[in-house]
Amino acid sequence: MSDSETTNAPELTVSELAANLKRTIENNFDRVRVRGELGRVTIARSGHMYCDIKDDKAVLNTVMWKGQVNALPFRPEEGLEVVAEGKLSIYAGRSNYQLIASSMRPAGAGALMALLEERKKKFAAEGLFDPAHKKPLPRFPKTIGVVTSPTGAVIRDILHRVRERFPVRVLLWPALVQGDLAAAQIEAGIRGFNAMTGEDRPDVLIVGRGGGSIEDLWPFNEENVVRAAYESEIPLISAVGHETDTTLIDYVSDARAPTPTGAAEIAVPVRSELLLATGEYGERLKRALTRRAQAGRDRLRAARLPRADALVERPRQRLDYAATALPRSVLSLTERARGRLDRTGLALPSPMRLVQDARQKLTLASTSLAHGLGRAIEAKKLELSRAVGGLRPAPLRAETQRARKQLTQAAVRARPALDKILEQRRTRLEGHAKLLEALSYQSTLARGFAVVRGADGTVVRTAVAAGKQSRLDIMFADGELSAVPHGTTTKKTKAAPAEKPKPPAKSSGSKSGSGDDQGSLF
Amino acid sequence: MATKAAADIEKMSFESALSELEQIVSKLERGDVELEESIAIYERGAQLKSHCEAKLKAAELKVEQIVQDGAGNPRPEAASFD
Numbered sequence: 011m012s013d014s015e016t017t018n019a020p021e022l023t024v025s026e027l028a029a030n031l032k033r034t035i036e037n038n039f040d041r042v043r044v045r046g047e048l049g050r051v052t053i054a055r056s057g058h059m060y061c062d063i064k065d066d067k068a069v070l071n072t073v074m075w076k077g078q079v080n081a082l083p084f085r086p087e088e089g090l091e092v093v094a095e096g097k098l099s100i101y102a103g104r105s106n107y108q109l110i111a112s113s114m115r116p117a118g119a120g121a122l123m124a125l126l127e128e129r130k131k132k133f134a135a136e137g138l139f140d141p142a143h144k145k146p147l148p149r150f151p152k153t154i155g156v157v158t159s160p161t162g163a164v165i166r167d168i169l170h171r172v173r174e175r176f177p178v179r180v181l182l183w184p185a186l187v188q189g190d191l192a193a194a195q196i197e198a199g200i201r202g203f204n205a206m207t208g209e210d211r212p213d214v215l216i217v218g219r220g221g222g223s224i225e226d227l228w229p230f231n232e233e234n235v236v237r238a239a240y241e242s243e244i245p246l247i248s249a250v251g252h253e254t255d256t257t258l259i260d261y262v263s264d265a266r267a268p269t270p271t272g273a274a275e276i277a278v279p280v281r282s283e284l285l286l287a288t289g290e291y292g293e294r295l296k297r298a299l300t301r302r303a304q305a306g307r308d309r310l311r312a313a314r315l316p317r318a319d320a321l322v323e324r325p326r327q328r329l330d331y332a333a334t335a336l337p338r339s340v341l342s343l344t345e346r347a348r349g350r351l352d353r354t355g356l357a358l359p360s361p362m363r364l365v366q367d368a369r370q371k372l373t374l375a376s377t378s379l380a381h382g383l384g385r386a387i388e389a390k391k392l393e394l395s396r397a398v399g400g401l402r403p404a405p406l407r408a409e410t411q412r413a414r415k416q417l418t419q420a421a422v423r424a425r426p427a428l429d430k431i432l433e434q435r436r437t438r439l440e441g442h443a444k445l446l447e448a449l450s451y452q453s454t455l456a457r458g459f460a461v462v463r464g465a466d467g468t469v470v471r472t473a474v475a476a477g478k479q480s481r482l483d484i485m486f487a488d489g490e491l492s493a494v495p496h497g498t499t500t501k502k503t504k505a506a507p508a509e510k511p512k513p514p515a516k517s518s519g520s521k522s523g524s525g526d527d528q529g530s531l532f
Numbered sequence: 533m534a535t536k537a538a539a540d541i542e543k544m545s546f547e548s549a550l551s552e553l554e555q556i557v558s559k560l561e562r563g564d565v566e567l568e569e570s571i572a573i574y575e576r577g578a579q580l581k582s583h584c585e586a587k588l589k590a591a592e593l594k595v596e597q598i599v600q601d602g603a604g605n606p607r608p609e610a611a612s613f614d
Contacts, residue, residue, distance in 0.1 A: 150547040160597065165613045169595060177593035181608055184597060202598065202606050210608055284550075285588050291553050292581040298560035299574040306567045 028102035035107060039098035041254045044070060044109060045117055048090045053079065061086060063094055063109070071101075071108040078112055091117040095223075115223065123224065126231055130258060138240045139261040145245045147265060147276065148213045150284075153179040154277050155212030155244065157199030160184040164218050164249070164270040171274030176281040181212055187219035192229035200238040200246070215242060216273045217259060218249030230257035239263055249273035455487035541579050546587040553580040 022030070049062030049069065057076030062069050072094060086092065096111035133139060154172065158164040165182055172180060183199035186192040196217060203212050217239065219227070229235060230250045239246050240262045248263035249270045260266045267273035451461060462470040463483040470476045482493045541549065556577035560570055597611035 148547065150545070150550070152545065160611075160613065169593070169613060173593045177591050179594040179596065182595070182597045182611065182613070183606075199598075206606070281588055281591060285585065288550065288553070288581055288584045288588065291550075291557050291584075292578070294557045295553075295560060295574060295577040295581065298557065298563070299570060302560060302563055302565070302567065302570045305563065 025102070028100060028105075032100040032102060035098050035100050041095070041097060041252060042109070043093060043095045043254070045091070045093045046070065048086055048088055048092055051086050051088055059086065063092065071106055072096075072111050073108055074111040074114065078114075086114065093117050093224075113223070126224075126258070129231065129233065129236075130261070133236060133258060133261065138236065143240070144264045145243075147245045147247070149279060150176075151178060151213035151277060153181055153210070153212040155181045155183060155199075155203040155215045157183045157185050157196055157203070157215065157217045158219055158270075159187045162187065163220055167270040168216060168274045171271045172278055175275065176278040176284070178278060181210065188222065188226045188229060193232035193235050196229055197234045197238040200235075200242050204241075204243050212244055214277050215244050215246045216249055216267075216270070216277060217246060217263070218267070218270050218273060219251065220270075221252040221255060227251050227255055227257050230259040235259055236262050247273045247276055452487065455485065461485040541576075541583050544580075544583060546584055549580045549583045549587070553577055553584060556580065 044063060046063035046065050049064050051059065051061040053059045057079060059074040059079045061072050061074075063072050064070065074094075074096075092114050093116075094109060094111040094114040096109050096113070098107060099110050100107050137143070154168075156165060156168055160182060164187075169180060172178060181203075183202055185195035185199045187196065200215065200217060203215055206212070217230075219230070227250055230248070236258045239248070239259050245264045247265045247267050248257075248259045249267040249272065250257045250259060253268040265276050267276050451459075455461065461484070462476060463485070464470050464475070464479040465481045465483075467483075470479060470482060476482060477495050479495055482495060483490055484493055544552075556573050559565060560573060560577070565573065595611050595613065596608035598606045599609045601607055
């Protein structure tokens with residue numbers, strides 16, 4: 011179960027499988043010959059024959075259609091040994107494979123098969139089938155010799171194919187291909203062609219006939235034919251019967267064709283292909299020569315001698331360069347040498363010169379000393395005179411005048427301002443002084459106290475002092491009034507004198523004093 | 533010499549002409565031939581090629597049948613099997 015699940019094999023339907031098998035079987039067993047004993051034989055009302063062919067181990071279901079059954083030269087019956095020919099097929103409806111027999115004959119031919127096997131062994135032992143003996147076929151035969159019946163399909167098939175592929179000369183050697191006389195005629199054909207000379211002699215032979223029974227094909231198993239084929243100097247192609255038929259001539263021939271048509275294909279190439287090949291050879295020939303010539307031309311060009319003046323050009327150029335460079339280089343050499351010489355000369359002054367130089371320096375120094383001193387004095391003198399020049403009275407006067415003028419102007423401008431400032435200050439001061447005076451005891455006055463001043467304006471502090479005054483000025487919170495002391499009072503009521511005059515003062519002051527007060531105040 | 537060679541080629545079979553042509557082509561393609569020789573063999577190759585083509589184009593089906601003359605000697609005789 012698990013195996014079938016893991017396999018990749020596709021699932022076929024039974025019909026698909028059957029069709030597949032049928033195809034396979036029919037393709038591979040399209041012509042078989044089988045020998046065996048007939049089992050049960052049934053000829054149906056339709057005329058078809060159903061029978062079994064069997065041996066001791068196997069059974070083969072066999073069908074023969076009505077047409078062939080009617081042509082049978084014998085009456086098939088159970089137990090008869092037969093050789094049946096036909097194709098294998100599958101009868102899918104009953105999972106059954108079967109032989110569709112096209113012919114059937116009694117197995118008397120079994121004797122021929124035995125003889126065939128015997129001869130085959132003999133010829134093989136003789137080396138007649140030796141592959142080393144086989145001759146190569148010509149690629150392009152001019153003449154094909156055919157040994158076959160002039161009336162059969164073989165020669166027509168061959169001619170047809172030859173015409174298609176490569177029309178050449180075909181020479182037919184007429185021969186019977188079945189019956190008692192056949193073997194001799196076939197041998198005569200093979201040997202006859204080999205005996206021919208000149209233009210007529212074929213380059214290749216085809217020996218053949220169509221399909222048939224073993225008896226039909228028997229001439230091609232005959233020793234004389236086999237030996238003639240073996241001894242043929244002209245390469246020989248055998249084309250006997252169908253593909254499944256094998257005769258002894260097939261073993262000795264140089265090539266075995268399955269059919270006459272196949273023999274023609276082996277014998278001749280295809281002309282159109284050859285024309286193509288020839289054309290291609292022509293092209294290759296041209297290309298190769300062109301390449302060869304080109305290669306030669308290239309080499310020639312590579313090997314060509316340069317022009318004479320071209321040879322000289324380069325050296326001449328070098329010479330020119332050298333000639334130009336020569337004077338320059340000599341000059342620069344000289345210059346360099348001179349330069350070196352000069353430097354050397356400078357580096358080594360003579361003693362005389364040293365002394366001279368020193369003396370010169372000394373002279374120079376002393377001269378410049380004196381000179382320098384004078385110049386220093388001069389410089390200082392100049393400085394001094396400049397300073398002195400700066401001290402002259404005229405500029406000083408001018409400066410003073412200017413300053414004085416400024417001062418005057420400033421004073422003139424400053425006066426009104428100053429006056430104004432003074433005035434303002436004074437006013438403010440007076441204001442403040444009055445305010446100060448007014449406020450200093452104002453609150454006290456408001457509480458009921460009064461300030462008593464004498465006639466001289468001094469504050470009267472005691473009753474005694476007050477008694478001595480001729481007049482008292484009493485200042486209340488709301489104004490002043492004048493009073494006249496009127497006797498002394500006891501000491502104990504210190505405030506009484508002050509209060510005593512107060513009511514009258516108060517009343518009078520309040521009635522008539524306001525105008526007086528105002529007037530006296532200002 | 534050229535005419536001799538040409539005459540020589542005329543007698544050649546298609547097969548031998550073609551095989552010589554093959555040889556010439558491969559020899560020339562290898563390029564190891566002297567230039568002068570390569571021109572000579574090219575000429576021969578060209579002649580062989582024309583010869584082959586002529587042979588191919590001239591090829592035609594010719595069907596004959598062997599008949600025995602009075603003395604029993606075989607000889608070909610034009611025949612048709614259509």
